[in-house]
Amino acid sequence: xxxxxxxxxxxxxxxxxxxxxxxxxxxxxxxxxxxxxxxxxxxxxxxxxxxxxxxxxxxxxxxxxxxxxxxxxxxxxxxxxxxxxxxxxxxxxxxxxxxxxxxxxxxxxxxxxxxxxxxxxxxxxxxxxxxxxxxxxxxxxxxxxxxxxxxxxxxxxxxxxxxxxxxxxxxxxxxxxxxxxxxxxxxxxxxxxxxxxxxxxxxxxxxxxxxxxxxxxxxxxxxxxxxxxxxxxxxxxxxxxxxxxxxxxxxxxxxxxxxxxxxxxxxxxxxxxxxxxxxxxxxxxxxxxxxxxxxxxxxxxxxxxxxxxxxxxxxxxxxxxxxxxxxxxxxxxxxxxxxxxxxxxxxxxxxxxxxxxxxxxxxxxxxxxxxxxxxxxxxxxxxxxxxxxxxxxxxxxxxxxxxxxxxxxxxxxxxxxxxxxxxxxxxxxxxxxxxxxxxxxxxxxxxxxxxxxxxxxxxxxxxxxxx
Amino acid sequence: xxxxxxxxxxxxxxxxxxxxxxxxxxxxxxxxxxxxxxxxxxxxxxxxxxxxxxxxxxxxxxxxxxxxxxxxxxxxxxxxxxxxxxxxxxxxxxxxxxxxxxxxxxxxxxxxxxxxxxxxxxxxxxxxxxxxxxxxxxxxxxxxxxxxxxxxxxxxxxxxxxxxxxxxxxxxxxxxxxxxxxxxxxxxxxxxxxxxxxxxxxxxxxxxxxxxxxxxxxxxxxxxxxxxxxxxxxxxxxxxxxxxxxxxxxxxxxxxxxxxxxxxxxxxxxxxxxxxxxxxxxxxxxxxxxxxxxxxxxxxxxxxxxxxxxxxxxxxxxxxxxxxxxxxxxxxxxxxxxxxxxxxxxxxxxxxxxxxxxxxxxxxxxxxxxxxxxxxxxxxxxxxxxxxxxxxxxxxxxxxxxxxxxxxxxxxxxxxxxxxxxxxxxxxxxxxxxxxxxxxxxxxxxxxxxxxxxxxxxxxxxxxxxx
Numbered sequence: 001x002x003x004x005x006x007x008x009x010x011x012x013x014x015x016x017x018x019x020x021x022x023x024x025x026x027x028x029x030x031x032x033x034x035x036x037x038x039x040x041x042x043x044x045x046x047x048x049x050x051x052x053x054x055x056x057x058x059x060x061x062x063x064x065x066x067x068x069x070x071x072x073x074x075x076x077x078x079x080x081x082x083x084x085x086x087x088x089x090x091x092x093x094x095x096x097x098x099x100x101x102x103x104x105x106x107x108x109x110x111x112x113x114x115x116x117x118x119x120x121x122x123x124x125x126x127x128x129x130x131x132x133x134x135x136x137x138x139x140x141x142x143x144x145x146x147x148x149x150x151x152x153x154x155x156x157x158x159x160x161x162x163x164x165x166x167x168x169x170x171x172x173x174x175x176x177x178x179x180x181x182x183x184x185x186x187x188x189x190x191x192x193x194x195x196x197x198x199x200x201x202x203x204x205x206x207x208x209x210x211x212x213x214x215x216x217x218x219x220x221x222x223x224x225x226x227x228x229x230x231x232x233x234x235x236x237x238x239x240x241x242x243x244x245x246x247x248x249x250x251x252x253x254x255x256x257x258x259x260x261x262x263x264x265x266x267x268x269x270x271x272x273x274x275x276x277x278x279x280x281x282x283x284x285x286x287x288x289x290x291x292x293x294x295x296x297x298x299x300x301x302x303x304x305x306x307x308x309x310x311x312x313x314x315x316x317x318x319x320x321x322x323x324x325x326x327x328x329x330x331x332x333x334x335x336x337x338x339x340x341x342x343x344x345x346x347x348x349x350x351x352x353x354x355x356x357x358x359x360x361x362x363x364x365x366x367x368x369x370x371x372x373x374x375x376x377x378x379x380x381x382x383x384x385x386x387x388x389x390x391x392x393x394x395x396x397x398x399x400x401x402x403x404x405x406x407x408x409x410x411x412x413x414x415x416x417x418x419x420x421x422x423x424x425x426x427x428x429x430x431x432x433x434x435x436x437x438x439x440x441x442x443x444x445x446x447x448x449x450x451x452x453x454x455x456x457x458x459x460x461x462x463x464x465x466x467x
Numbered sequence: 468x469x470x471x472x473x474x475x476x477x478x479x480x481x482x483x484x485x486x487x488x489x490x491x492x493x494x495x496x497x498x499x500x501x502x503x504x505x506x507x508x509x510x511x512x513x514x515x516x517x518x519x520x521x522x523x524x525x526x527x528x529x530x531x532x533x534x535x536x537x538x539x540x541x542x543x544x545x546x547x548x549x550x551x552x553x554x555x556x557x558x559x560x561x562x563x564x565x566x567x568x569x570x571x572x573x574x575x576x577x578x579x580x581x582x583x584x585x586x587x588x589x590x591x592x593x594x595x596x597x598x599x600x601x602x603x604x605x606x607x608x609x610x611x612x613x614x615x616x617x618x619x620x621x622x623x624x625x626x627x628x629x630x631x632x633x634x635x636x637x638x639x640x641x642x643x644x645x646x647x648x649x650x651x652x653x654x655x656x657x658x659x660x661x662x663x664x665x666x667x668x669x670x671x672x673x674x675x676x677x678x679x680x681x682x683x684x685x686x687x688x689x690x691x692x693x694x695x696x697x698x699x700x701x702x703x704x705x706x707x708x709x710x711x712x713x714x715x716x717x718x719x720x721x722x723x724x725x726x727x728x729x730x731x732x733x734x735x736x737x738x739x740x741x742x743x744x745x746x747x748x749x750x751x752x753x754x755x756x757x758x759x760x761x762x763x764x765x766x767x768x769x770x771x772x773x774x775x776x777x778x779x780x781x782x783x784x785x786x787x788x789x790x791x792x793x794x795x796x797x798x799x800x801x802x803x804x805x806x807x808x809x810x811x812x813x814x815x816x817x818x819x820x821x822x823x824x825x826x827x828x829x830x831x832x833x834x835x836x837x838x839x840x841x842x843x844x845x846x847x848x849x850x851x852x853x854x855x856x857x858x859x860x861x862x863x864x865x866x867x868x869x870x871x872x873x874x875x876x877x878x879x880x881x882x883x884x885x886x887x888x889x890x891x892x893x894x895x896x897x898x899x900x901x902x903x904x905x906x907x908x909x910x911x912x913x914x915x916x917x918x919x920x921x922x923x924x925x926x927x928x929x930x931x932x933x934x
Contacts, residue, residue, distance in 0.1 A: 099810075099812070100707065101703060101706065101707070101810075101811060101812035102810045102811050102812050103706070103811075104810075124709060145652065146652045146656070148650045148652075152649060152650055153649065156649070157649075157650055159656065159659070160627070169899065169903065173899035174899075175897065175899055175900045175903070176900075177900075179810070179875055179876065179877060180810035180811075180875055181808045181809065181810055181840070181841055181842070181875075181876055181877050181880060182619060182620065182623070182624075182811070182840035182841065182842070183615045183619055183624055183808055183837070183840055183841075183842045183877075183880035183881050184808060184877040184879070184880060185612065185613045185615075185663050185877075185879050185880065185881055185882070185883050185884070186877045186878050186879050186884055186888070186892055187884060187892060187896065187900075187904055187922060187923065188660060188663070188664055188668075188904055188907060188908075188922075188923075189613070189626065189659050189660055189662065189663050189664075190900075190903070190904075192626070192656055192659035192660065192662075193655060193656055193659065193660050193907075195656065195659075196652050196655070196656050197655055197656075201655075212711070213709035213710075213711065214709070236568060239568065239570070240567065240568070242591060242680035242681070243680075244679070244680065281752075282749065282751070282752045282755075284749070284751040284752065285748075285749045285751065285752060288749075341648045341650055341651065342648065343566075343568075343569045343571075343646070343647035343648055344568060344569050344570075344647075344649070345566070345568035345569050370650070373648070373649035373650055374648055374649065374650075375648070375649070375650045408646055408647055408648075409646065409648055410646060410648050410650075410651040410652075410653045411653050412651070412652050412653050413648060413650035413651060413652065414650050414652055415652070416652050417652070417653055417654060421653070425653055425654060429654065430642065432636065432640035432641075432642055433642045433643075433644075433654075433657075436636065436642070436657070436910070436911065437654055437655055437657075439910035439911075440655060440660075440907060440910050441655075442910065443903070443906035443907050443909070443910045444903065444906075455654060455655075456654065456655075
């Protein structure tokens with residue numbers, strides 16, 4: 001047995017160190033296709049103190065540590081580099097406090113996002129971030145990835161709700177950032193820097209989140225179009241009318257067909273686009289805004305606009321969007337879900353560009369996503385065993401990312417850089433900025449022990465992880 | 468003439484380098500009492516390119532540079548260290564773009580905050596941050612200080628609206644951060660790290676801000692109390708009823724008396740507390756919430772609750788709060804305005820603690836501030852020429868800051884650390900965290916050229932700036 005594994009067992013007890021081949025295989029990948037690599041071991045620390053001791057051990061021995069929530073990440077952020085220890089938080093699921101007076105909740109990092117939703121909603125409160133994986137992903141992982149979700153347009157992303165953290169630094173010290181104050185300008189904004197740092201700056205053990213009052217009412221609409229431009233113009237007009245829906249989702253024709261074949265919700269064939277729209281808030285405002293939205297969609301030549309009469313019908317309408325990824329994934333063995341993002345005003349242009357690129361490289365793409373905030377999910381349906389096609393897939397995504405940047409957008413709206421987009425970040429970031437990012441990383445992690453090879457690190461160990 | 472001044476003149480032209488004693492005296496202080504120190508020179512760069520060249524010159528010659536907006540800061544952040552160049556942005560007042568489709572505005576860093584308010588409100592949009600100095604302060608300064616304001620409770624602070632920056636790094640490189648995308652997780656969150664960095668990490672030349680639709684209606688209320696606890700309980704009950712006013716301000720008895728003597732708005736004598744409350748949003752919601760708030764205040768023994776009938780009366784009610792600082796400042800030669808901040812639930816306790824501390828040290832304090840977000844402004848009315856009293860003032864503030872921290876709060880809610888609170892940050896921050904902050908600063912500014920001596924830097928040049 002290696003000395004590292006023995007030392008880990010001394011810190012956590014034997015049953016909290018995973019070394020069986022089955023365990024190591026499952027820890028070798030996350031939600032990202034194509035990337036895979038088994039670690040040296042997995043470890044389940046019992047508390048922040050043990051996390052700290054493990055980090056000291058890692059630094060002393062030069063062993064990389066990769067923190068992992070539920071492993072649902074879509075950019076390879078928790079795919080282990082060779083010889084690394086994967087740190088897991090499966091029993092860190094305690095909601096420590098819900099503070100109704102200060103509108104905050106303090107949770108252990110391993111709390112499942114949907115469990116936090118349920119707990120605070122019982123008290124009439126609301127935690128808005130709702131990533132697609134919310135039923136299984138963890139708050140700690142959400143903070144690491146600065147996860148978005150369907151409600152981002154109106155409510156923002158995880159960073160907008162992260163008020164404080166307990167963090168174990170790569171060098172082993174435990175620090176606290178933030179507090180329950182809405183305003184705090186004492187020192188640099190460490191909480192915000194840690195949020196979205198994809199596990200390279202620190203390991204989150206506790207998270208203090210901001211809550212808001214639960215919206216009293218909501219209304220859900222589904223509008224269908226036979227021209228994509230009509231859908232895009234409807235979106236623009238809704239915002240121009242100063243209505244900010246909580247959800248404003250888009251599905252393209254390929255996605256609609258797959259969803260209908262999969263979920264049979266009664267969508268007609270031959271649609272070019274579908275919008276799923278939800279407004280929430282005060283009942284009077286919701287009613288008024290829903291009425292305006294229906295009128296706007298009709299003015300912009302919607303074929304049909306369905307306003308859900310009740311919660312059950314709203315759920316049925318939402319199925320169209322929720323089933324999108326699963327429905328697309330049935331078509332081909334490999335599903336590559338991306339999140340090229342553009343300013344809202346460029347959504348129609350970007351959708352057209354993606355279709356052109358798919359045609360150029362003779363690939364099957366479904367496209368759906370958050371039209372309201374410009375966060376699209378062009379999804380390539382392919383087969384990773386087909387090397388020639390995979391090469392075309394790579395070229396197509398390169399063009400898609402370049403198109404997003406050309407339109408003033410970003411290569412990733414909510415999935416992160418991780419391993420998957422490292423080379424795109426590198427080629428699209430000026431040297432001065434890249435060096436600054438690397439220096440920040442080094443100031444937290446001088447030995448490059450915590451999640452090396454990710455985002456900005458051209459660690460040689462990580463260049464060969466593609467299967 | 469020194470070589471530095473000559474080199475500056477070569478970069479910007481002679482008329483943009485200030486060296487007269489009158490200029491240097493006015494550049495020697497900001498809005499913070501007691502701190503003062505004349506710089507070597509002032510310089511007004513014409514564009515980011517010149518800022519870059521000045522930073523290269525500063526690095527090559529070891530000359531500190533202190534960026535300055537309108538100099539309204541309240542923690543000495545723009546007070547120059549000896550031998551430094553103060554960089555000014557008086558002509559950087561262009562609103563470059565208001566993008567109604569993407570709800571953003573791009574401005575030069577020297578744009579006055581109130582000018583941005585006016586420009587976007589004309590288009591039915593809204594930029595919420597409203598620091599007390601909004602009629603003269605700049606957006607660049609607001610970003611540097613992460614400025615708050617009266618609307619923080621509902622709308623947050625400057626950081627919540629800063630989407631992107633053009634920044635000149637301390638080493639002279641010009642970088643861009645952020646974009647118009649609501650969601651962007653490509654790389655570390657540099658925009659957020661720069662926001663609130665008090666001019667030590669970079670010089671902001673352009674700012675991209677997020678806008679929201681302008682609230683359609685608002686209602687303003689003023690409630691008076693003869694027990695401070697009744698006011699505090701009203702605040703708690705409003706939040707417990709899931710109402711988030713945009714403004715929820717508190718004035719204590721001393722402040723009320725001074726305001727009445729100064730502004731003659733007809734407040735009765737002998738009041739213990741006053742709440743100024745404003746709700747905004749959809750007219751139906753505003754009407755309903757205002758009615759609930761009036762009822763809550765009455766239930767909690769408010770002496771009188773005035774609901775403004777129209778905009779003119781709302782303005783009159785707001786005078787009470789807006790005049791607070793000016794009214795207090797008339798009492799004594801020196802006014803020290805602080806911003807110890809606690810979680811909302813601790814406001815009543817903190818107000819009581821501040822009164823006890825004022826009594827203990829035999830000092831005159833007015834207290835007012837943002838009750839809704841726990842951001843109080845205990846204001847000491849004193850005379851800086853009275854060394855013995857000033858010593859007691861220092862001891863009193865030390866106790867106030869300790870009390871805020873004991874209650875889970877912070878030593879500064881919106882004014883920043885700068886020079887004024889450096890020692891409190893140092894004594895209240897664990898070594899591991901302080902070292903991390905210092906390492907981050909060093910990774911941006913290896914030669915410690917940009918605004919040295921502030922926040923986390925125990926630069927010997929800055930220990931003697933107290934007059």
